[in-house]
Amino acid sequence: MATPKACKSVRNTFLYESMNKSGYTDKIIKLAISKGVKLQPKDLNFEIATINKYYKFPLKKDVLDAYEAGSLKVIVFPPGIKEKISSSIPFMLFSKGNNDIGAYVFIDNYKTYNAKDDTYSIDPKKLYCLLESGYMAILIQRFFPSISRSNSIMSEGADIFAHMFIRVLNRKYALNIDQRAFAKVLYLAAKYYLISILQLNDDEMTSNYALKVSKTGNELAMKEVDDAFAAANAYESIYTFIDALKTNAYLISNSLAELTTRDFIVDYVAMYHSSSLLALEHLAYFMFMVSSVITGSYLNNQNVLEEIVGKSGAKMYLRLNEYKI
Numbered sequence: 435m436a437t438p439k440a441c442k443s444v445r446n447t448f449l450y451e452s453m454n455k456s457g458y459t460d461k462i463i464k465l466a467i468s469k470g471v472k473l474q475p476k477d478l479n480f481e482i483a484t485i486n487k488y489y490k491f492p493l494k495k496d497v498l499d500a501y502e503a504g505s506l507k508v509i510v511f512p513p514g515i516k517e518k519i520s521s522s523i524p525f526m527l528f529s530k531g532n533n534d535i536g537a538y539v540f541i542d543n544y545k546t547y548n549a550k551d552d553t554y555s556i557d558p559k560k561l562y563c564l565l566e567s568g569y570m571a572i573l574i575q576r577f578f579p580s581i582s583r584s585n586s587i588m589s590e591g592a593d594i595f596a597h598m599f600i601r602v603l604n605r606k607y608a609l610n611i612d613q614r615a616f617a618k619v620l621y622l623a624a625k626y627y628l629i630s631i632l633q634l635n636d637d638e639m640t641s642n643y644a645l646k647v648s649k650t651g652n653e654l655a656m657k658e659v660d661d662a663f664a665a666a667n668a669y670e671s672i673y674t675f676i677d678a679l680k681t682n683a684y685l686i687s688n689s690l691a692e693l694t695t696r697d698f699i700v701d702y703v704a705m706y707h708s709s710s711l712l713a714l715e716h717l718a719y720f721m722f723m724v725s726s727v728i729t730g731s732y733l734n735n736q737n738v739l740e741e742i743v744g745k746s747g748a749k750m751y752l753r754l755n756e757y758k759i
Contacts, residue, residue, distance in 0.1 A: 439633040441578035444526075447715040448671035449699075453520065462517050463526055466540060470509040473541075473554060475502055484558040491562070491729060492755045497569045500759060505536040506568050508561075510545055510554055518542045522711040524722060524733070525568035527575055535575055537568030544733075563722075563731035570725065571718035573757045582632040582717070586753045588643055590746035591720065595627035596620045596647045597742050598713075602702045607689040614655070615687035621648035621656050622663060622679070622686075629669040631717050636664060659685045672714045707734040724750055 444450050445460075453459045475482050475498075482501075485494065500506045507528075511517060519540045526538050541564055545556045574581055581587055600619050603609055609616045624644035628634045641660070645653060662685060663669070668678035676695045683690035703711060709726070712719035724747040726733040727740055 441575050441582075441717065442633065444712060444716045444719065447712065448673045449522075449712055449715050453522065459520070459523070462519055463523070463538075465515070465517060466509050466511060466519055466542075467528075467538060469512070469515060471512050471554070473508040473510060477554065478508070478556070478561065481556060481558040481561045485562050489559070489562060489729075491566070492752065493566055493569065494562070496758060497562070497566045500569050500572070501565055505530070505572065505759060506539055506565055507536060508539045508541055508565070510540075510542050510547075513547060513549065521707070521709040521733075522719075524564050524709065525571055525718075527571055535572055537571050539564050539568040557731075559729060559731045560733060563726050563729045563733055566729070567718075567722035567725050569759070570721050570754055572759050573754055574718045574721065576759065577757050578633075578717075581754070581757070582634065584753050586749040587717075588628060588632065588634075589646065590749045591632070591717075592624040592627045592643050593647050594724070594743055594746050594750075595631070595720070596623035596644075598706070598739070599623040599626075601738075601742065602698060602705055603690075603693075605705070606697075606701065607687065607693075609687060609689075612687055617648040617650045618656065618659055618686050619679070621645060621650070622659065622668075622675075624648065625660075625663075626669050626672075626675045630671065630675070631715065631720065636669065705735065706739060710734045710739075721750065721754070 450459070482498065485498065519542060521543045524540060527535050528538055530536050541556055541561065544560045545554050547554055600609065600616065600623060603619065609619055621644045624647035625640055628640040628643060629636050634640050641653065645656070659682060662682045663678050666678045666681065668675050673695050676693060676698050679686065679690050680693045702714070710723045713723040723734055723739065724743055727736060727743040728747055728751050730736065
């Protein structure tokens with residue numbers, strides 16, 4: 435098996451670039467970093483004490499140690515600045531120098547400002563999930579070649595992604611009434627996750643993982659659509675993938691000829707919440723979505739995603755516990 439590529443930057447994804455027209459998102463993030471209030475653990479004493487006392491998440495000690503050491507920096511805009519960073523971007527990595535990295539964690543969408551004593555508060559479980567997601571983003575960036583080749587990250591992640599993806603399509607196109615079309619989309623979505631998000635090669639291994647997700651076990655049944663997607667470079671981005679589904683609808687289900695990227699994204703956000711958006715293109719944000727479900731933080735549409743993430747998400751979550759920054 436060839437060595438996978440390094441973890442791509444979220445800034446190079448189709449969705450981030452779409453959000454960043456004329457550099458708008460970059461400007462808001464820079465404003466938060468330069469003008470925002472950096473909240474230390476002592477500034478969130480009640481929340482940290484609650485996390486320490488009541489939560490038993492396996493990464494808890496490492497996450498709180500990273501916050502104390504400054505590898506995680508919690509940022510809020512001060513009163514008077516009305517801008518907010520989108521809930522799609524709960525964290526962003528930064529360089530600490532000497533090839534070291536940290537993560538800014540943005541809590542504006544979830545915090546409460548108490549003007550009387552000039553303090554901030556936030557639901558402890560939401561704070562923990564946001565901190566943990568920033569910590570996991572550091573791990574993913576640092577150990578991506580190893581993490582992306584982990585069996586649970588490949589198999590369980592592909593299964594979660596494919597079922598998350600097809601649920602959006604199924605609501606509009608009723609793919610479940612045609613089991614061959616349903617299996618093909620599961621297969622292709624699993625391959626997209628493995629090739630685009632995990633940066634693996636389009637080879638026999640990725641095909642086998644995708645076949646397991648589709649539950650067909652029949653590689654010949656997928657060959658025609660597989661060849662068409664490979665020829666179209668369909669796994670470059672979420673845009674090229676959805677466009678390939680539309681272009682090759684005649685090989686899957688003719689109803690998909692009406693599919694557009696814009697409509698899919700609108701339906702996806704309506705189903706799972708905007709905080710899940712970048713999970714479509716980047717592993718760190720995919721794991722944020724999983725973490726929110728596992729920790730019960732309700733930072734996304736928990737009730738819908740619980741059914742999809744299930745025990746598979748727990749296996750991915752525990753895999754990251756094996757790494758340390």
